[in-house]
Amino acid sequence: xxxxxxxxxxxxxxxxxxxxxxxxCSLGLKAAFMIAALLCTSFLHGCSxxxxxxxxxxxxxxxxxxxxxxxEFASLYPDIAIDIQGGGSSAGITAAEAGTAQIGMSSRSxxxxxxxxxxxxxxxxxxxxxxxxxxxxxxxxxxYEQVRSIYAGEIVNWEQVGGNNAKIHLIAREEGSxxxxxxxxxxxxxxxxxxKAIVQNSNGSVKQLVADDKNSIGFISLxxxxxxxxxLELNGVAATHENIVNGxxxxxxxxxxxxxxxxxxxxxxxxxxxxxxxGQKLLxxxxxxxxxxxxxxx
Amino acid sequence: xxxxxxxxxGRIFFVLALSSISVLALITVFILIKGTPLIAEVGxxxxxxxxxxxxxxxxxxxxxxxxxxxxxxxxxxxxGVPIGICCSIFLAEFAPAWLSKIFRPVIQLLAGIxxxxxxxxxxxxxxxxxxxxxGGPGLSILAGSIILAIMILPTVISISEVxxxxxxxxxxxxxxxxxxxxxxxxxxxxLPSAKSGIVASVVLGIGRAVGETMAVIMVLGNAVAxxxxxxxxxxxxxxxxxxxxxxxxxxxxxxxFATGIVLFVVIMIINGLAQYxxxxxxxxxx
Numbered sequence: 260x261x262x263x264x265x266x267x268x269x270x271x272x273x274x275x276x277x278x279x280x281x282x283x284c285s286l287g288l289k290a291a292f293m294i295a296a297l298l299c300t301s302f303l304h305g306c307s308x309x310x311x312x313x314x315x316x317x318x319x320x321x322x323x324x325x326x327x328x329x330x331e332f333a334s335l336y337p338d339i340a341i342d343i344q345g346g347g348s349s350a351g352i353t354a355a356e357a358g359t360a361q362i363g364m365s366s367r368s369x370x371x372x373x374x375x376x377x378x379x380x381x382x383x384x385x386x387x388x389x390x391x392x393x394x395x396x397x398x399x400x401x402x403y404e405q406v407r408s409i410y411a412g413e414i415v416n417w418e419q420v421g422g423n424n425a426k427i428h429l430i431a432r433e434e435g436s437x438x439x440x441x442x443x444x445x446x447x448x449x450x451x452x453x454x455k456a457i458v459q460n461s462n463g464s465v466k467q468l469v470a471d472d473k474n475s476i477g478f479i480s481l482x483x484x485x486x487x488x489x490x491l492e493l494n495g496v497a498a499t500h501e502n503i504v505n506g507x508x509x510x511x512x513x514x515x516x517x518x519x520x521x522x523x524x525x526x527x528x529x530x531x532x533x534x535x536x537x538g539q540k541l542l543x544x545x546x547x548x549x550x551x552x553x554x555x556x557x
Numbered sequence: 558x559x560x561x562x563x564x565x566x567g568r569i570f571f572v573l574a575l576s577s578i579s580v581l582a583l584i585t586v587f588i589l590i591k592g593t594p595l596i597a598e599v600g601x602x603x604x605x606x607x608x609x610x611x612x613x614x615x616x617x618x619x620x621x622x623x624x625x626x627x628x629x630x631x632x633x634x635x636x637g638v639p640i641g642i643c644c645s646i647f648l649a650e651f652a653p654a655w656l657s658k659i660f661r662p663v664i665q666l667l668a669g670i671x672x673x674x675x676x677x678x679x680x681x682x683x684x685x686x687x688x689x690x691x692g693g694p695g696l697s698i699l700a701g702s703i704i705l706a707i708m709i710l711p712t713v714i715s716i717s718e719v720x721x722x723x724x725x726x727x728x729x730x731x732x733x734x735x736x737x738x739x740x741x742x743x744x745x746x747x748l749p750s751a752k753s754g755i756v757a758s759v760v761l762g763i764g765r766a767v768g769e770t771m772a773v774i775m776v777l778g779n780a781v782a783x784x785x786x787x788x789x790x791x792x793x794x795x796x797x798x799x800x801x802x803x804x805x806x807x808x809x810x811x812x813x814f815a816t817g818i819v820l821f822v823v824i825m826i827i828n829g830l831a832q833y834x835x836x837x838x839x840x841x842x843x
Contacts, residue, residue, distance in 0.1 A: 346803055347803050347804030350806060433800050434611070434613055434805075435613075435801055435803075435804030435805055435806075454609070454610070455782040455789075456780055457778040457790045458781070458792070472694060472695065474694075
């Protein structure tokens with residue numbers, strides 16, 4: 260700040276020149292000094308950022324849970340600053356690989372080509388994927404095949420699956436989203452999501468749309484479901500925690516932490532905290548399925 | 558000393574002016590470097606006329622988005638331009654001074670509302686109305702067109718009004734002196750004379766509509782298919798970038814930059830057209 264003050268002092272004498280003859284000149288100088296002062300302050304600000312800390316980036320599905328965990332973590336280790344950014348699973352994995360983030364968050368399994376690059380990863384939790392409809396929709400359950408046909412654009416009317424005579428309004432996530440790719444892996448098989456599907460770029464807006472539109476269908480994290488939307492039974496199994504834990508509801512995906520090599524220092528401390536009983540309990544309370552609970556089928 | 562300061566201030570202004578142009582140059586070069594490799598790989602024709610957009614499977618066709626941009630912009634022009642031009646005629650010719658003193662700042666305020674607010678309003682108010690009364694998912698070309706029509710109003714109104722007010726008084730006075738009624742004078746003398754300015758306002762409004770992103774992301778539904786009716790969801794070129802940039806990497810990211818190049822070219826053509834139209838007018842008057 261001293262720099263800025265001294266600059267402002269230099270610019271003050273310029274006021275003397277506000278005589279009519281050189282009005283333009285003093286304006287120009289003033290402007291120049293103001294800008295120089297601004298540049299100086301922003302530069303100083305840049306320098307004063309604290310060193311160290313953990314940068315975590317990636318999936319926006321994982322992000323809210325990690326934020327909750329980091330708050331608790333901060334009460335245990337107030338000295339470790341944690342910076343959590345979104346950006347999506349792929350961006351998070353890229354950032355972790357490049358080292359711009361110590362930890363990348365991913366809401367999908369690593370692809371083969373990513374595994375080939377020798378990335379380190381650990382599962383911090385599991386997240387159920389729920390297919391949701393409006394609570395007033397008479398359809399309460401579908402089979403995997405029906406969900407696939409609906410999203411492939413082959414079934415277009417609710418009547419075809421035992422509902423009202425109304426067009427199905429499909430809602431999907433955007434290309435590159437971890438939730439979309441998890442849905443494709445779990446449900447779509449060899450088929451593709453029809454391009455006619457409405458695309459929204461967050462779990463929240465998918466949920467909001469389904470809550471607003473009686474004829475819509477969407478998919479979001481099970482942890483985010485509430486009374487505004489109804490999660491469908493799939494192949495006769497309700498989308499609940501218990502059913503994921505006992506293995507009957509199979510539509511879930513891993514939440515991963517990714518790094519370019521085995522983490523050390525503060526990052527390791529944070530990961531250990533998440534995998535500890537306390538961290539896992541916190542995740543459970545917030546709607547996720549803890550990683551340490553045994554699910555037989557991988 | 559005085560001379561030095563004169564020169565120095567001149568230089569400083571020059572450097573600052575240069576910085577704004579160099580930013581444009583930087584952005585252009587950056588987009589081109591990032592986007593052209595993909596266009597070269599896919600082929601310009603397949604990129605622009607390809608019907609399938611599936612970056613995950615390596616298919617990069619943006620024709621549905623071009624159709625989306627064209628249909629939404631056309632819809633916005635159909636709704637917004639008549640209202641805008643009528644409003645500008647009212648302000649320039651009919652409104653008493655006190656009323657236009659209220660109207661003008663209010664219209665300027667319309668231009669100052671952030672686009673995300675328009676989008677939010679559209680999502681909460683316009684989309685459910687369309688869904689309940691016209692059917693379909695509500696997120697549609699129609700919803701986008703209505704929002705964009707409102708957003709281009711300030712551009713259309715203010716530029717049209719200025720071009721009507723800029724006409725020499727004699728035009729209208731002469732028409733009135735020949736026994737025309739007020740409306741006849743407007744219709745057969747004022748409007749034809751201000752034609753180039755009004756057309757320019759429409760073109761600039763269209764440029765605004767093509768470039769808008771945030772508001773339309775929220776109301777268009779962003780489906781990547783050719784629309785069959787105005788109640789179908791579509792994706793525009795801008796929303797394609799806006800909705801997918803967060804998660805894009807590699808070829809997908811390049812494809813979004815390539816979408817940016819197409820958008821850039823379209824906007825340049827539109828702005829060039831507007832400049833051409835207004836330049837023509839100035840020559841005519843000289």
